[in-house]
Each structure stands twice: as structure tokens, then as C-alpha cells.
Amino acid sequence: MMGSLAVIWAIGRKDLLLEIRNKDVVVAVAGFALLVLVIFTFAIDLNQGNAKLVGPGVLWAGIAFAGVTGLNRAFALEVEGGTLEALMLAPISRDLIYLGKALGNFLFIAVAQIIVIPVFAVLFNLVVFRWEMLAISLLTTVGFSAVGTLFAAMSVKVRAREVMLPLLFLPVVTPLLMAAVESTGHMVNGRSWSDMAQWLQLAVAFDVAFVVVSAFIFQHILED
Amino acid sequence: MVSQAPQLAVKAEALVKNFGETAVLRGLDIELPTGEVTVLLGANGAGKSTLLRVLSMLTQIDSGSISMFGADIAKNGPATRALTGSVLHSPMLYADMTVRENLMFFAEMYRLQNIAERVAETTAQVGIEPRLDHRVRTLSHGFQKRVALARSLMHNPELLLLDEPESGLDNLSVARLGRIIDDYRSSGRTVIMTTHIVEHALELADRAIVLNYGKVGLNSAFPSRDKDEILAAYSSTVTAQ
Amino acid sequence: MNKVLDLLDPLLILSAALMGVALYLIFIWVPTETNQGAVQRILYFHVPIAWGSMLGIFVVSGSSFMYLWKKNERWDRLAVASAEVGVVFGGMMLLSGMIWARPVWAVWWTGEAKLTTALILFFIYVAYLMFRAYFPPGAQRQRLAAIIGVIGAIDTPIIYFAANLWSQAHPPIITGPGADADSTLGSDLGTVLLVSTLAFTFLFIFMVQTRYKIRKSEDDLVELKRSSSASVMTGAS
Numbered sequence: 001m002m003g004s005l006a007v008i009w010a011i012g013r014k015d016l017l018l019e020i021r022n023k024d025v026v027v028a029v030a031g032f033a034l035l036v037l038v039i040f041t042f043a044i045d046l047n048q049g050n051a052k053l054v055g056p057g058v059l060w061a062g063i064a065f066a067g068v069t070g071l072n073r074a075f076a077l078e079v080e081g082g083t084l085e086a087l088m089l090a091p092i093s094r095d096l097i098y099l100g101k102a103l104g105n106f107l108f109i110a111v112a113q114i115i116v117i118p119v120f121a122v123l124f125n126l127v128v129f130r131w132e133m134l135a136i137s138l139l140t141t142v143g144f145s146a147v148g149t150l151f152a153a154m155s156v157k158v159r160a161r162e163v164m165l166p167l168l169f170l171p172v173v174t175p176l177l178m179a180a181v182e183s184t185g186h187m188v189n190g191r192s193w194s195d196m197a198q199w200l201q202l203a204v205a206f207d208v209a210f211v212v213v214s215a216f217i218f219q220h221i222l223e224d
Numbered sequence: 225m226v227s228q229a230p231q232l233a234v235k236a237e238a239l240v241k242n243f244g245e246t247a248v249l250r251g252l253d254i255e256l257p258t259g260e261v262t263v264l265l266g267a268n269g270a271g272k273s274t275l276l277r278v279l280s281m282l283t284q285i286d287s288g289s290i291s292m293f294g295a296d297i298a299k300n301g302p303a304t305r306a307l308t309g310s311v312l313h314s315p316m317l318y319a320d321m322t323v324r325e326n327l328m329f330f331a332e333m334y335r336l337q338n339i340a341e342r343v344a345e346t347t348a349q350v351g352i353e354p355r356l357d358h359r360v361r362t363l364s365h366g367f368q369k370r371v372a373l374a375r376s377l378m379h380n381p382e383l384l385l386l387d388e389p390e391s392g393l394d395n396l397s398v399a400r401l402g403r404i405i406d407d408y409r410s411s412g413r414t415v416i417m418t419t420h421i422v423e424h425a426l427e428l429a430d431r432a433i434v435l436n437y438g439k440v441g442l443n444s445a446f447p448s449r450d451k452d453e454i455l456a457a458y459s460s461t462v463t464a465q
Numbered sequence: 466m467n468k469v470l471d472l473l474d475p476l477l478i479l480s481a482a483l484m485g486v487a488l489y490l491i492f493i494w495v496p497t498e499t500n501q502g503a504v505q506r507i508l509y510f511h512v513p514i515a516w517g518s519m520l521g522i523f524v525v526s527g528s529s530f531m532y533l534w535k536k537n538e539r540w541d542r543l544a545v546a547s548a549e550v551g552v553v554f555g556g557m558m559l560l561s562g563m564i565w566a567r568p569v570w571a572v573w574w575t576g577e578a579k580l581t582t583a584l585i586l587f588f589i590y591v592a593y594l595m596f597r598a599y600f601p602p603g604a605q606r607q608r609l610a611a612i613i614g615v616i617g618a619i620d621t622p623i624i625y626f627a628a629n630l631w632s633q634a635h636p637p638i639i640t641g642p643g644a645d646a647d648s649t650l651g652s653d654l655g656t657v658l659l660v661s662t663l664a665f666t667f668l669f670i671f672m673v674q675t676r677y678k679i680r681k682s683e684d685d686l687v688e689l690k691r692s693s694s695a696s697v698m699t700g701a702s
Contacts, residue, residue: 003335006332007332007333007335010329010332010333011333012320014321014329017321017325018318018320018321021320080290081314081316081317081318081319082312082314082315082316083317083318084315085282085312085316086283086316086317086375087332087333088281088282089280089282089305089308089310089316090305090333090334090380091302091303091304091305091306091335092302092333092335093302094301095303144343169386210358223281223282223283223284224282224283224284
């Protein structure tokens with residue numbers, strides 16, 4: 001058990017080390033999401049309470065779209081040098097590879113959000129530095145990386161994988177996206193935890209279901 | 225020598241692998257005893273690399289069965305992989321990590337205990353110590369290949385799978401590789417390799433198998449004696465293309 | 466000869482006959498619903514088609530699961546056949562639903578839970594088919610497609626639950642005539658729906674069966690090409 005956790009952590013830490021050297025993924029995700037936010041500040045008149053109405057949707061749509069590009073990039077990096085196959089040669093079960101890669105992706109998207117959410121607060125003039133935001137963000141990021149890692153691994157051999165990944169990823173994560181948008185909406189309107197409880201429960205259910213199923217199913221994906 | 229039948233390192237039966245309309249393995253059977261160096265020969269597309277990928281568990285067969293050291297690999301994935309070390313076409317290293325970082329990382333993947341020691345031993349074996357702290361991106365292909373070889377030796381595998389290991393290596397490194405293979409044989413371990421230096425390989429190997437379009441065309445346990453026959457079978461698979 | 470499209474297939478004849486009966490019932494026999502008017506007759510098509518698309522999703526998920534478990538090609542063929550037919554039914558369901566909703570609810574589309582769920586599922590199974598089209602052939606493609614089928618099935622209840630919560634928070638705007646009124650048809654409605662649903666169910670099964678046979682022929686052809694190129698290669702040596 002401890003051995004498995006060490007392997008998962010080693011893969012995640014390795015991804016982080018490469019990311020610190022290359023800045024391939026986080027910069028892409030954060031940059032893309034920030035651009036979405038900025039474009040929406042022009043597209044929508046943010047003066048009359050509109051920010052509270054559309055802000056949460058813009059934020060999470062931006063992170064979802066940006067996240068897809070990041071997930072694509074992150075897995076492509078592992079495949080281009082053939083290193084995914086090197087991991088497959090190791091005497092570890094495939095679910096550990098999945099969990100390690102998902103951990104790496106979780107860290108990338110989380111770090112990108114640390115950049116994006118404060119900018120969102122400034123541009124949309126909303127209060128977001130609250131525990132609710134942290135909970136929503138964590139739950140959403142877990143689900144995004146669980147589903148995204150699975151589909152990114154599946155899409156690597158597809159021609160036009162840049163198109164394929166969002167087509168698979170976005171419909172499947174819609175419930176999670178709804179949960180994130182609605183909870184954030186409750187939060188910026190100053191409502192309490194109990195108002196968003198159902199949505200947060202939904203997000204937890206989504207996360208648990210997809211982490212477990214993906215880890216279980218991953219053994220069918222890698223070998224050609 | 226005891227007269228009991230030696231344990232088989234690899235026993236593969238009726239292996240079939242198709243990629244769409246291309247049949248790569250067409251009911252291939254092989255039995256390789258432990259302690260032998262086997263060289264696989266055949267034209268491009270004969271199935272050599274696919275066979276090595278199947279034995280390394282990177283490619284799933286469509287049908288057939290494989291056991292290594294008596295265990296079905298489909299049911300004992302991680303345990304079997306712990307017994308094999310592979311060097312395939314690409315070096316499969318993280319380009320933006322140093323040689324040492326790569327080896328340390330993979331040592332963790334192999335769950336080795338005395339990581340620093342093993343890294344030092346294997347890097348000395350393949351002669352890559354001078355550039356341990358260079359990033360892989362800056363190294364030549366041949367050097368990267370040696371790093372990959374070091375990785376495959378780190379966990380002291382019982383079975384070494386080498387796909388054209390000499391490609392990109394200088395003469396000194398080829399000689400080192402020859403010593404490693406001899407060392408494997410003399411310690412009772414098993415090597416399966418493909419090669420493009422056929423004549424040299426036939427002197428080195430205990431067994432030569434010529435693959436002809438996804439099946440065993442010829443299996444000789446005396447490669448140095450059957451040299452002419454093997455070369456004839458090999459060149460006929462090449463001209464058939 | 467194993468004909469792929471058999472016009473004398475009992476399923477096709479049965480479906481055509483029932484379809485004729487259904488048309489008679491829908492356009493001549495059943496009285497016009499007084500609240501919604503003639504447009505209500507669309508429902509006699511819409512509901513059976515929606516049922517067909519649900520059936521499609523159900524079969525894709527089930528046979529995808531079976532393929533992952535048994536690795537038998539037949540489950541894969543069944544999955545792809547019902548995915549294709551299911552997506553066609555799904556598209557028709559969305560269209561017929563919108564045509565009905567515009568006069569009755571006064572909107573083409575709304576955030577109602579069943580609509581949202583149907584739309585998202587439609588996208589998932591379109592992605593399933595695109596994935597199959599884009600991925601290089603081989604057993605890996607079948608495994609991965611089966612995984613998408615299973616993921617879609619797992620996601621379905623979550624999507625429906627989320628869409629439900631969503632539509633409670635944002636009540637769908639449906640204002641048209643008869644949006645809330647009960648049907649004035651009584652048991653006649655049920656009779657027509659039953660016949661029409663049977664007709665479409667048999668059509669669905671017939672289409673899946675035909676697609677399955679085409680798929681089988683395609684697989685046989687690939688097999689033939691493999692073995693013929695094999696005999697060329699080995700014959701020359």
C-alpha cells in the first residue's frame with residue numbers, strides 16, 4: 001500500500017519537475033483561461049449585477065476549455081519520447097500509472113487556477129477568497145483530472161487528437177461543470193453552504209465514481 | 225549437468241496479432257529454455273519487434289498464450305515484468321531530465337531498495353558515468369541507447385529483451401554489450417535479441433530463429449553450425465518483400 | 466448467400482405493417498387533442514423515437530461492458546451497430562421534440578432535465594462514433610470504444626441528476642398554449658402510442674441487425690485481405 005502511494009507520488013513529482021523546467025502545461029492552461037475571461041469582459045456588460053449572473057459560468061467554461069488543451073499537452077509529452085511505454089515496462093500495475101498521471105494533471109490545473117481565480121476576482125469584481133471557493137475548485141479539479149487523464153490517454157493515437165479530446169471530455173464532465181457553476185453562483189451571491197450542499201454532493205459522487213472506474217478500466221487502455 | 229528438462233524462460237503458443245488488414249503474428253509458437261541467448265532474424269515486417277513488444281507486455285495479442293518462467297503473463301503482469309528488462313527501438317527517456325534523474329525515477333518505478341548503488345553499478349557496466357548529470361536531450365542517440373540499456377539492467381532481470389541494441393552504438397559500446405550478454409548467459413539468465421549484424425550475432429547466440437511473415441520459419445539450436453542454412457532462410461524472407 | 470439487406474426479413478415486414486397501422490391510427494383514427502391541436506400528433510412519433518434512442522444507449526452500454534469482459538467481436542459489432550442507429554434515432558428525437566415544443570411551449574429549446582440529458586448523451590455517443598472513425602484499426606480501438614460506452618452509461622444517472630437540480634434552480638420557460646393542461650384523449654393516447662412504439666421498436670431492431678450484418682461483412686473482408694496477402698507473402702518465399 002505505502003509502496004503504491006510512493007509510486008503514484010513519484011510519477012506526480014516527476015511531472016512537476018518537468019513542468020518546472022518546461023512550463024509547458026500550466027502556462028498554456030492559465031494563459032488560455034485568462035484570455036477567455038478577458039474576452040468576456042468585452043463581450044458582456046459587467047456593470048449591472050451581470051457579473052454575479054454570468055461570472056461563474058465564464059470562469060468555469062474558461063477553465064474547462066483551457067484544461068482540455070493542458071490535458072492534451074500533458075499526455076502528449078509523456079507519449080512523444082516513448083516514456084509512457086517505459087512506465088508500462090515497469091513492474092507496477094497500470095492503475096498506478098493512471099493515478100500518478102492524474103495526480104500530475106490535478107497539480108497542473110490546480111496551479112493554473114491559483115493564477116486564474118484571483119484575476120477573475122479582479123476583472124469581475126467578485127469576492128472569491130472563501131473556503132467555499134477552495135472546496136468547489138478542489139472537487140472540480142479532481143473530476144477534471146480523473147476524466148481528462150483517462151480520455152487523454154485514449155486520444156493519443158487518434159488523428160486530430162486536439163479535436164477528439166474535447167469532444168469526449170466536455171459532454172462527460174457537464175454535470176461537474178454545472179455543479180461548479182451553480183455552487184460558485186451561490187457563493188458570489190453570499191448564500192450559505194447548505195444552499196450548495198446538493199451540488200457539492202453531486203461533485204463528490206462524480207469524483208468518486210470516475211476516479212474508481214477510471215483506475216479500474218485503465219488497464220484496458222495502454223497496450224496496443 | 226542434471227538431465228531434467230530445463231525450465232522454459234518463454235513459452236508462446238499460437239500468437240496472433242493483427243493491426244487492421246495487416247497480420248503481424250500469424251500463429252507463432254516458440255519455446256525458449258532459460259540460460260540461452262536467442263537471436264531473432266527476419267525481414268522488416270516479419271514480426272520481430274512486435275514479438276518483443278508482446279513479450280515486454282506493451283502489445284496485447286489478439287489470441288494465443290504466453291507464459292514466462294512458468295507463469296501466464298496475462299494473469300501475472302507486474303510480477304512478470306519484474307523479471308524482464310527491455311531495450312526497444314526508442315530510448316524512452318525523459319529528455320528534460322538528467323541521466324541520473326531518469327535512472328533514479330525508473331528505479332522507483334521498479335521499487336528497488338538500494339537505488340544509488342544500483343544506478344552506480346549499471347552505469348559503470350554500460351560506461352555512461354561521465355555524463356550522469358547531463359540532460360538526456362543533449363546526448364547522442366547512441367548514448368541514450370546506453371542509458372536505456374542501463375535502465376533495463378537495474379533490477380537484475382532474468383530475461384533481457386533487446387531490439388537491435390547495437391544500432392547507434394560505437395565499437396567500444398558494442399563490445400561492452402557483448403560482455404553483458406555473455407555475462408547473462410554464464411549466470412544462467414536468458415537473452416532474446418534482434419539484430420542487423422547477422423554474422424556477428426550467429427557467433428554470439430545459442431539459438432537463432434528466423435521469422436517469416438509472423439511465423440517461425442527456422443529454429444536452429446546450433447547457429448554457428450547451421451550458419452549457411454540460416455543465412456539462406458533469412459535472405460529469402462528479405463527478398464520476398 | 467448471406468444477404469446483408471433482406472427486404473423479406475420478417476422484422477422489416479412486421480415493422481412496415483405496424484407502421485402502416487400506426488399511420489392510420491395517428492392521422493385518421495385518433496381525435497385531435499383539444500388543448501394543443503393537430504401538432505400534438507407529433508408526440509406519436511416523438512415518444513417512440515425517443516424510446517428507440519434510449520434503447521440504443523442501453524444496448525451500447527451493455528454490449529460495451531460485455532466486450533470488455535468477454536473480448537468477443539460480436540459484442541463490439543452489436544455496440545457499434547446500436548450506437549449508429551441510436552444516434553440517428555437521437556437526432557430525430559431532438560428534431561421532432563423541437564418542432565413540437567415551438568408551438569406548444571413557445572420555445573424551440575429549454576433547460577428541462579430530460580432535454581438536457583438527452584442532448585448531452587447524444588453528444589457522448591456522437592463522440593463514440595467519431596472516436597471509432599478516427600482511431601487506427603485493431604483490437605485496441607474496440608477496447609477503447611467499449612470504454613467510452615461504459616463511461617457514458619456511468620455518466621447517465623449523474624447527468625440526469627444534475628440536469629434535474631439545474632432545472633429546479635432555473636425553471637424552464639414554457640408558456641405556450643396547453644403547456645400544463647392535461648391531455649383530453651384518455652386511453653386513446655395510450656393505444657396509439659403503444660402501436661407506434663412497437664412499430665419503431667421493430668424498425669430499430671431491424672436496422673441494428675442490418676448494420677450488424679454489414680459490420681460482420683466488413684470484418685470478413687478484412688480477414689480475407691489479411692489471409693490473401695499472407696499467402697502472397699509466404700508463397701513467394
